[in-house]
Amino acid sequence: MEPPSAQLASLAKDEEPQPWGSLGGPGQRPKTRRGAEDMESGAKEEARRTPRARGRWPGLGGSRSDPAHPRAAPRCSQERSAGRSRAMAKARARWGHPLQFLFACISYSVGLGNVWRFPYLCQTHGGGSFLVPYLIMLIVEGIPLLYLELAVGQCMRQGSIGAWRTISPYLGGVGMASVVVSFFLSIYYNIINAWGFWYLFNSFQDPLPWSFCPLNANRTGYEEECEKASSTQYFWYRKTLNVSPSIQETGAVQWELALCLVLAWLMVYLCILRGTESTGKVVYFTALLPYCVLIIYLVRGLTLHGATNGLLYMFTPKVEQLANPRAWIDAATQIFFSLGLGFGSLIAFASYSEPSNNCQKHTIVVCLVNSATSIFASVVTFSIYGFKATFNYENCLNKVILLLTNSFDLEDGFLTASNLEQVKGYLASTYPSKYSEVLPLLKNCSLESELDTAVQGTGLAFIVYTEAIKNMEVPQLWSVLYFFMLLTLGMGSMLGNTAGILTPLTDSKVISGHLPKEAISGLVCLVNCAIGLLFTMEAGSYWFNIFNDYAATLSLLLIVLVETVGVCYVYGLRRFGADLEAMTGRAPGWYWKAMWACVSPLLIVGLFLFYLSDYILSGTLQYQAWDATQGQLVTKDYPVYTVTAIGLLVAASTMCIPLVALGTFVMRRLKKGDRAFKA
Amino acid sequence: MLWLFFFLVTAIHAELCQPDAENAFKVRLSIRTALGDKAYIWDKNEEYLFRAMVAFSMRKVPNREATEISHVLLCNVTQRVSFWFVVTDPLKNHTLPADEVQWAIRMNRNRINNVFFLNDQTLEFLKIPSTLAPPTDPSVPIWIIIFGVIFGIIIVATTLLVLSGIRQRRRKNKESSEVDDTEDKFENMATIANSILCDSLDMKGGLVNDVFMTEDERLTPL
Numbered sequence: 001m002e003p004p005s006a007q008l009a010s011l012a013k014d015e016e017p018q019p020w021g022s023l024g025g026p027g028q029r030p031k032t033r034r035g036a037e038d039m040e041s042g043a044k045e046e047a048r049r050t051p052r053a054r055g056r057w058p059g060l061g062g063s064r065s066d067p068a069h070p071r072a073a074p075r076c077s078q079e080r081s082a083g084r085s086r087a088m089a090k091a092r093a094r095w096g097h098p099l100q101f102l103f104a105c106i107s108y109s110v111g112l113g114n115v116w117r118f119p120y121l122c123q124t125h126g127g128g129s130f131l132v133p134y135l136i137m138l139i140v141e142g143i144p145l146l147y148l149e150l151a152v153g154q155c156m157r158q159g160s161i162g163a164w165r166t167i168s169p170y171l172g173g174v175g176m177a178s179v180v181v182s183f184f185l186s187i188y189y190n191i192i193n194a195w196g197f198w199y200l201f202n203s204f205q206d207p208l209p210w211s212f213c214p215l216n217a218n219r220t221g222y223e224e225e226c227e228k229a230s231s232t233q234y235f236w237y238r239k240t241l242n243v244s245p246s247i248q249e250t251g252a253v254q255w256e257l258a259l260c261l262v263l264a265w266l267m268v269y270l271c272i273l274r275g276t277e278s279t280g281k282v283v284y285f286t287a288l289l290p291y292c293v294l295i296i297y298l299v300r301g302l303t304l305h306g307a308t309n310g311l312l313y314m315f316t317p318k319v320e321q322l323a324n325p326r327a328w329i330d331a332a333t334q335i336f337f338s339l340g341l342g343f344g345s346l347i348a349f350a351s352y353s354e355p356s357n358n359c360q361k362h363t364i365v366v367c368l369v370n371s372a373t374s375i376f377a378s379v380v381t382f383s384i385y386g387f388k389a390t391f392n393y394e395n396c397l398n399k400v401i402l403l404l405t406n407s408f409d410l411e412d413g414f415l416t417a418s419n420l421e422q423v424k425g426y427l428a429s430t431y432p433s434k435y436s437e438v439l440p441l442l443k444n445c446s447l448e449s450e451l452d453t454a455v456q457g458t459g460l461a462f463i464v465y466t467e468a469i470k471n472m473e474v475p476q477l478w479s480v481l482y483f484f485m486l487l488t489l490g491m492g493s494m495l496g497n498t499a500g501i502l503t504p505l506t507d508s509k510v511i512s513g514h515l516p517k518e519a520i521s522g523l524v525c526l527v528n529c530a531i532g533l534l535f536t537m538e539a540g541s542y543w544f545n546i547f548n549d550y551a552a553t554l555s556l557l558l559i560v561l562v563e564t565v566g567v568c569y570v571y572g573l574r575r576f577g578a579d580l581e582a583m584t585g586r587a588p589g590w591y592w593k594a595m596w597a598c599v600s601p602l603l604i605v606g607l608f609l610f611y612l613s614d615y616i617l618s619g620t621l622q623y624q625a626w627d628a629t630q631g632q633l634v635t636k637d638y639p640v641y642t643v644t645a646i647g648l649l650v651a652a653s654t655m656c657i658p659l660v661a662l663g664t665f666v667m668r669r670l671k672k673g674d675r676a677f678k679a
Numbered sequence: 680m681l682w683l684f685f686f687l688v689t690a691i692h693a694e695l696c697q698p699d700a701e702n703a704f705k706v707r708l709s710i711r712t713a714l715g716d717k718a719y720i721w722d723k724n725e726e727y728l729f730r731a732m733v734a735f736s737m738r739k740v741p742n743r744e745a746t747e748i749s750h751v752l753l754c755n756v757t758q759r760v761s762f763w764f765v766v767t768d769p770l771k772n773h774t775l776p777a778d779e780v781q782w783a784i785r786m787n788r789n790r791i792n793n794v795f796f797l798n799d800q801t802l803e804f805l806k807i808p809s810t811l812a813p814p815t816d817p818s819v820p821i822w823i824i825i826f827g828v829i830f831g832i833i834i835v836a837t838t839l840l841v842l843s844g845i846r847q848r849r850r851k852n853k854e855s856s857e858v859d860d861t862e863d864k865f866e867n868m869a870t871i872a873n874s875i876l877c878d879s880l881d882m883k884g885g886l887v888n889d890v891f892m893t894e895d896e897r898l899t900p901l
Contacts, residue, residue, distance in 0.1 A: 201826050202821075204822070219810075266837065269837060270836055273837065273844070274840060278840070410758065411759065412711045516848065518841055
């Protein structure tokens with residue numbers, strides 16, 4: 001699964017968890033200092049302008065609606081600070097322009113999954129007909145859940161921990177789980193950017209290093225591994241990853257990849273250094289550049305020889321696939337993960353926007369853009385597929401022609417693709433013995449089988465695409481463009497990921513009191529980089545696949561489920577709707593309420609149960625290892641310690657939710673006991 | 680008598696040059712593949728040129744400087760175009776060893792290819808492997824150079840941003856510490872003067888008239 005790009009899920013770690021009922025003691029008003037107004041202040045100014053809007057969190061007195069002023073600062077925009085007398089509440093950072101928020105969300109959601117996962121799904125589930133479950137799931141699941149997260153973030157104006165704690169103290173664990181998942185994601189996601197950098201730097205050579213096989217030790221032929229596989233596979237598995245034959249053989253850190261990883265983290269640090277100030281400028285670039293490159297590639301792709309084969313193959317709908325439940329499940333999963341729900345990044349992004357921001361409009365725009373990009377990217381991918389398949393098919397035919405010409409000493413140029421079958425028949429009848437000798441060597445060339453090789457993930461990006469690129473004219477240019485696009489997509493996602501971790505940390509008074517924002521960001525990047533070096537080892541790509549498949553999948557489903565249930569049933573759907581109306585000026589309609597309350601949670605429960613049963617039923621977990629002697633992937637079982645690690649990964653995030661809830665419950669019990677004792 | 684001698688010579692020639700004969704090599708040309716429309720026809724003259732090139736190559740071998748064109752025999756020319764050839768000694772009773780012929784051809788492969796406008800793939804000497812071109816390894820891999828450039832740029836940009844942030848914060852701290860003092864004095868006076876808990880008020884730096892309380896504050900909070 002491709003977890004969507006990192007979202008800025010910053011959880012604001014508030015002060016000590018405030019029990020629900022103790023909010024709004026008469027004293028706790030933050031003082032603002034004039035000197036602290038260097039950033040645009042939001043709620044503070046509004047609070048001052050509208051003296052009546054110093055209301056507390058509406059939960060206290062029951063659902064009372066806000067007093068008359070329609071532009072009153074919404075209750076949910078009050079910042080809570082520990083009410084110490086000189087507590088200085090710094091105004092929250094803001095997006096410089098509402099477009100920055102939109103671009104940040106787009107840049108986060110539109111990630112590598114749109115480019116390398118969706119085309120694969122389209123191909124496996126019957127081309128054009130996959131769009132039907134995809135669009136249905138978008139309407140039923142994607143748009144409502146995205147609106148929910150954005151609304152929560154905008155309303156609470158804190159990162160995910162603080163936001164969920166505000167909704168209900170027992171739900172603080174949801175925020176924590178989001179941070180843990182974001183942390184795992186950012187550890188392993190940046191290695192993709194490192195790979196992208198490596199390929200980008202290697203694209204400035206003529207010929208491209210993955211277009212030829214290197215010579216072997218005594219210069220009599222090519223490297224054996226390269227002969228058995230292909231030059232692009234050899235470059236990926238040997239020159240880039242230097243992959244070991246199994247996950248147990250960890251091997252050494254590859255210094256080239258380590259350097260690229262350090263560079264990738266430095267770049268992320270540069271972009272998040274100043275918070276929304278710097279991120280806001282960067283997202284203009286990371287959101288728009290991929291589209292430029294995709295358009296260029298679309299034009300190039302459609303003019304390639306054989307592109308129409310691929311496009312026809314993809315878009316011919318196979319309607320019988322609609323009956324396959326797997327298609328619907330994959331559609332739901334893709335929508336879910338593609339949007340980046342549950343990481344807390346969307347909450348963090350939204351917490352930096354104006355309270356009156358119309359996030360409903362933004363939700364729809366982001367969802368539609370995300371899906372449109374997926375479809376657009378798969379058109380490009382399939383024209384490239386078609387080109388590559390046609391090229392390989394014609395190569396195969398030429399090899400057969402050459403073999404026949406040489407064996408039977410036919411005139412050079414006599415055999416062509418059109419008369420091949422005829423001549424084969426003639427030869428079979430005229431020279432039966434010789435023909436039967438040659439027959440086993442003749443490969444059966446088929447365009448269908450070439451097109452059928454559906455690939456996803458890193459295989460698609462780094463093997464299939466590079467193979468297609470090396471056969472184009474001026475391959476260096478196309479290669480540079482392509483990897484540049486991959487890098488911007490990946491960077492956009494990383495910005496969101498790290499924001500998801502940083503916003504809670506910077507919101508927490510404990511941490512941000514002692515360290516400046518730059519230092520916190522630097523520490524987070526440093527820690528992530530150090531742990532990420534694990535993925536630059538020889539077995540690194542196997543660990544990458546573990547993280548990719550297991551770190552975020554189940555946990556996210558659980559997190560979003562608890563989020564939806566928490567908002568609808570614990571907090572109250574009606575209350576939430578009233579808050580939204582107070583904040584943005586428009587109440588959510590019946591569609592939103594119906595989706596939030598029933599349809600989306602049911603869908604998530606269904607997905608969750610499906611994946612759980614899938615994991616349990618499949619028995620041993622297996623993985624694909626690269627066998628250098630055969631030049632292809634083989635399936636192996638995970639060793640026990642790896643399975644334990646997988647279990648820990650999943651548990652680390654999911655256990656936060658019940659543990660924090662339990663902890664809050666116990667603490668409140670103790671406090672009540674104390675009070676009763678004292679009284 | 681003369682006819683018999685001639686017949687004998689031809690017979691011996693025929694024996695010397697045969698497919699799979701000792702010291703014989705098969706040659707395969709793909710002229711149409713290499714040249715397309717500009718392909719030339721393979722005729723006797725081209726064969727003569729080929730024999731001349733082989734003789735020329737053999738003359739480079741030590742002790743074989745006396746090789747003549749007539750010592751090179753061609754046979755079994757097919758439509759492909761492919762044929763076999765051998766190189767005989769001046770007395771024409773045995774063929775020269777395969778090693779010498781192989782060495783000679785490998786040394787002059789490039790010139791033979793160029794004469795016929797072909798390359799190693801389109802003019803094939805079966806059983807004579809071509810020497811593969813050594814890879815061109817630059818002293819510094821290109822990717823390191825580009826990596827260095829981008830790394831340098833990012834380090835510079837990061838340092839600039841961090842330093843400017845530190846400078847900004849230092850300036851802000853200086854300013855706010857001045858404002859802080861004045862506000863402190865003012866608020867303390869106000870507190871003493873009115874005996875009101877300042878914490879309960881949302882202060883902008885001035886006094887708030889308590890008469891105008893909000894609805895919320897009238898009610899006792901939970």
